[in-house]
Amino acid sequence: MRHGLARVLSKRGLCSRSEAETLIRSGRVRLDGRIVRDPEHPADVQQARIEIDGAHAVHPTARYLALNKPRGLVTTARDERGRDTIYRCFDGAELGWIAPVGRLDKASEGLLLFTNDPQWAARITDPETGPSKTYHVQVDRIPDQSMLSAMRTGMQDGDEFLRATSAVLLRAGEKNAWLEIVLDEGRNRQIRRLLAALGIGVLRLVRVAIGPLALGELPKGQWRELTPEEVAALGGEALGSVG
Structure with missing residues (x-):
């Protein structure tokens, strides 16, 4: 199968597609012995002989990781505002290129997956077939049953329809409560937006x-x-190497 060279580097798990485009345009990538500067130049995913900075670009061992993301880190490799990113958690691990599977915003915490296997990541994030996500959410009031029902029914927010697959009260104090909310697909800040529409503020949000x-x-x-069993249960069998 043939794709643009930048996509081939990404599909092989060597780097992100944007990083591949930068490498190619700067003349650091050879395809079958010659420098190629066009990221869209066609190349065979399996058979192409690729060198980066003169070294043969071998298929890396596939990696599948789970991180307990702390609050306050942004889900990106580099932040233009200089904020700490999730990659701080991997300092010194020498894992090679890995990318987050989906995201959690800066104020959110909990389970976040990483891999260098783009096909597996795509199956996890597919809104039609990907797995559900479960969150424990501390809110600034005690929602009644009509509010919980409204979360499950859903509502329009601009061009998007937001709803929870499940929303139940876990426990309540005098002024706040913990909810368990399940989503079958992730949209940007979906839970926060859904609750805000009901006049409910989020104090903590943890993907469990x-x-x-x-x-x-x-x-x-x-x-x-x-x-390997966890990888298969989430999105298919683990690969011995990416490619």
Whole structure:
């Protein structure tokens, strides 16, 4: 199968597509022995012989990781405003290129997946077939049953229709409560927007599960490798190498 060279580098798990475009345009990539500067130049995903900075670009070992994201980190490789990013949690690990599967905003925390296998990541984030996501959300009031029902029924917010697959009250104090909310697809700040439309403020938002994979006892800011069984349960079999 043939794709543009930048996409081939990404599909092989060597770097992100934008990073590949930069490498190619700067003349650092050779395809079958010659420098190619066009990111859209056709190349065979499996057979193309690719060199980056003179070194053969081998297929890296596929990686599938779970991170307990702390609050206050942005889900990006680099931040133009100089804020700390989630990659701080991997300092010194020498994992090669990995990318987040989906995202959590800066104020949110909990389970976040990483991989260098773009096909697996695409299956996880597919809104039609990807796994559901479960969140525990602390809110600034005690919602009644009509509010919980409204979350499940859903509402229009601009051009998007927002709804929760499930919304239940976990426990309540005098002035605030914890909810468990399940989404079958992720939209930008979906839970915060859905609750705001009902006059409910979010105090904490923690993703506790993606499909059958639970955050469990993984300490905040720590990560671990997924088992082959966990990888398969989420989005298909693990690959020995990416490509």
